[in-house]
Amino acid sequence: MDLPTLQPESSSKEDFKTICIIGAGPSGLAALKVILDSPQYKAGKWKPTAFESRDSIGGVWLPAPPTDDPPLTPLYDSLTSNLPHPIMAFPSYPFPPSTPLFPRANLVLDYLSSYADHFHLRPHIKLNTTVASVVRSPASTSSSPTWHVSLSTGNTLNFDLVLVCNGHYRIPRYPNIPGLARWLNARRASHSAWYRHPTTNLGPTVLVVGAGPSGHDIARDMLTASHTSTVIHSGPAHANTDVGNLKLRGRVSHFGESGEVAFEDGTTEHGVSHAILATGYELSFPFLPPFIVRPGVPPPAPPLPKELYNSTYSLFPLARHLWPLHHCIPSSSMAFLGLLVRVAPFPVVEAQARAALYAFEDRERLDSTREAVEVVTRYEALRERVGSDDPTAIAKAWHRFEPLEQFDYRDALYDFVSSPRDGDLEAVWESRSVEGSSNGIGRGARVPEWEKEAYLAKDVLRKAWVRLEERGEAEEWVRGVGEGGLHEWVEMMRRLKTWAEEHWQEIDVVNEEVDKSRL
Known part of the structure; x- marks a missing residue:
């Protein structure tokens, strides 16, 4: 060694x-x-x-x-x-x-x-x-x-x-929601870090909290579970919508004592058997x-702190999101x-x-001085973007592009x-x-x-790809692609985007509604 x-x-x-x-x-x-x-x-x-x-x-x-x-x-x-x-x-x-x-x-x-x-x-x-x-x-x-x-x-x-x-x-991140600790202690709620597949019987009504990629995937998984009759998917941008056995709801405001869950829009769902928290990581x-690395939210900038802070959302201050600007x-x-x-x-x-x-x-x-100026410039731009002087709000957005x-x-x-x-x-x-x-x-x-073009089209491409898999045509679309170089993949993605625009009505309605929840 x-x-x-x-x-x-x-x-x-x-x-x-x-x-x-x-x-x-x-x-x-x-x-x-x-x-x-x-x-x-x-x-x-x-x-x-x-x-x-x-x-x-x-x-x-x-x-x-x-x-x-x-x-x-x-x-x-x-x-x-x-x-x-x-x-x-x-x-x-x-x-x-x-x-x-x-x-x-x-x-x-x-x-x-x-x-x-x-x-x-x-x-x-x-x-x-x-x-x-x-x-x-x-x-x-x-x-x-x-x-x-x-x-x-x-x-x-x-x-x-x-x-x-x-x-x-x-390290799982748990939201600070009233009543959640009681649900966790009673094993009525769990973080998505422990989730693997929908075969575990979590009861007839499952709430998925979080509208990132894992929340989206798990909500869709649970729709296929034979023991689950209703899936409630909570996300900050959700409108109050029901699609079949899927219910889209906004942010959770409170976990009640008898299976009720209240949402910020004033609605309440009763009889929730289990909550899966797809709420990210620290x-x-x-x-x-x-x-x-000092734990905690850094003080407002400028000036930049001389120590490196871990808010659990971001490290600050780092030059170019890489190098610590630390006095020692x-x-x-x-x-x-x-x-x-x-x-x-x-x-x-x-x-x-x-x-x-x-x-x-x-x-x-x-150049540490020039890098510090760039950090302050980003800090001020993020203050305007998040519309707040709150250091925690800026810390949450710091590494988010x-x-x-x-x-x-x-x-x-x-x-x-x-x-x-x-x-x-x-x-x-x-x-x-x-x-x-x-x-x-x-x-x-x-x-x-082409990378930028494909990135901006990634959600359309994924919906189209799911549809091709449902039709049994996905394998044919990619057979041999790439053997002549990366340009073949670029051409294939452009063709798939055009196909998606022509076949948009074939995209499954439930998948489309769930996809709207993604951040």
């Missing part, structure tokens, strides 16, 4: 750097792949090690029974990607030809496994190894390791860079002590990958990994890595990203327009 004590002959002690990656889910795998691409790794100057607490790679996509508290993953049986895989995939590695456009979770796990094998990542991953703590070395200098990383094996290793890639789908970094932590020695929500995460984390390593290779590349914002963000990271300096990392990360291609990113790269 210990890292080598001798440095490679090709590198001086000052040049040799060790890199810790916490987690081997999508973010950790992307970080490891990008490191192995770098000239520093190939010259023997960088040694990465990824630590994964579970017995295999994949993170949230790796199944586990709902026995732990909380479960190791919230992955439920019916989970299907809510993004078309051409825009979901890592830019450096497309899904195989003929893959269903919206792949089920097992195919995504196969894809991640293939990614790890293709780029020879597994030798650098330590499975069944939990990172227990990460603390700054008091004796750290520019030429010696910065971080002490203690492991579940009992070992403590030293690292120059820590990439935090532990995901954010483990950011959690149990390996970072409070003097590195060199920003370039730690980075948090994969915190953004409402994005296509795989392409984002590959871009983030390149940016993190670019700053790590030369700390002068990260508007539909096209993620693409501007990726382009900005590409620009950052491509800034003109001799010997920069991007010299070997040369740009091969062109319209219809997915072979890499680098110098001068830009997110292709």
Whole structure:
């Protein structure tokens, strides 16, 4: 488990750097792949090690029974990607030809496994190894390791860079609704982290709280359960609507003592047998002590706090949602990958990994003053967007991107890595990203327009795909697609969007009404 004590002959002690990656889910795998691409790794100057607490790679996509508290993953049986895989995939590695456009979770796990094998990542991953703590070395200098990383094996290793890639789908978030604690204690309510399939008898009337992707999926699942006659789906944007045995309702205001549930619009439902809370997850970094990440909502900005706060919704302040602006932590020695929500995460984390390593290779590349100004600028823009000075409201929105914002963000990271300096990392990360291609990113790269087009059409494409599956035609639509390159997937998605517009009346009414609830 210990890292080598001798440095490679090709590198001086000052040049040799060790890199810790916490987690081997999508973010950790992307970080490891990008490191192995770098000239520093190939010259023997960088040694990465990824630590994964579970017995295999994949993170949230790796199944586990709902026995732990909380479960190791919230992955439920019916989970299907809510993004078309051409825009979901890592830019450096497309899904195989003929893959269903919206792949089920097992195919995504196969894809991640293939990614790890293709780029020879597994030798650098330590499975069944939990990172227990990460603390700054008091004796750290520019030429010696910065971080002490203690492991579940009992070992403590030293690292120059820590990439935090532990995901954010483990710790359930429970809403603060009057009466809910009583329902939880009586096992009349449960978080969706424990949900796997609708075969468990939860009674005749099931309430699903939450209108994100999991709430949508679970509500639709429960409509197929033979023991459930009525499904109530609660979401903030719902109008009070009944469609068959589905009832759409607004926010829950109160859980009563005898199965009644009151809603903010003044209506009440009686005889609710069970409530499933699809209410999201909290950011959690149990390996970072409070003097590195302070729990709580940060104070209003400006000025920026000197400490890093975890509100459970976001980390603040982070430069570019990556680097801590902390008074006693060199920003370039730690980075948090994969915190953004409402994005296509795989392409984002590959871009983030390149940016993190670019700053790590030369700390002068990260201008903390300029980054602080950008953070304040976003803070003020979010204050206007949410219409409130409440720091909690801003914290909730901090890592949440508007539909096209993620693409501007990726382009900005590409620009950052491509800034003109001799010997920069991007010299070997040369740009091969062109319209219809997915072979890499680098110098001068830009997110292709088709990705934006497909992302904006993702809900229409998914409804159309579900209909094709119902008609038994989905497999034919994708047979052989991708064998000639990514442009075939781009053409297929455009054809499917046109088909959806021509066959809109065939979209199932119930699915359409449930889809209206999605955030």
